[in-house]
Amino acid sequence: MSAEDVLRRLKREGHKLTAGRKAIIEMFVRNPDERFSAKDVYDGMVAEHPHMSLDTVYRTLSLLEEHQVIEETQPSEGVAKYQLACVQSHHHHLICIACGKVSVLQSCPLSSCEMDLGGFLPVRHRFDVYGYCPACASV
Structure with missing residues (x-):
């Protein structure tokens, strides 16, 4: 799954394609095996997108999870982590x-x-x- 595929799909469904959303999607696509907390995503975005808020990150993660672009896992420390959704068969x-x-x-x-x-x-x-x-x- 490429960032462009995800952006096209979101656009087709009527969502805005902001620079921040694009950057977050690209972060997951570039690191398909990594798991990130919302804070990890925010920390990774703030240098290039200084006006991005943590609230924007949470809304974007929610949108991407809703559209099955990312998956949430709940590690033992209780902090939700997200990773690019697996495109394999049911597992x-x-x-x-x-x-x-x-x-x-x-x-x-x-x-x-x-x-x-x-x-x-x-x-x-x-x-x-x-x-x-x-x-x-x-x-």
Whole structure:
């Protein structure tokens, strides 16, 4: 996914294409495996965009998450982190709480659960497993 693809999609959906939004999108596209907090994004933007507020960053992150451009993960320290959405098929994540490494879990735990949802029709879901990667677990 390129920054231009994302910007075209947002424009088609009626959203403004501000310089700040473009810069935030480019930050995620340039660093597809990195996870950023809202403060990380703000700190990365303030030098080039000194008038950008933290509120603007939060609104942009919300918009990008709503359009499935980025995904949120909640590390153990309670601070939401965002990364470029995976474009792979349906999958979930294993997240190391020590080093932050994110691995893909291809099987879906929901599909293997024998549960009665009482007529509830799931549209989407998330399943992240937090723990220690092999390198951090052996320390």
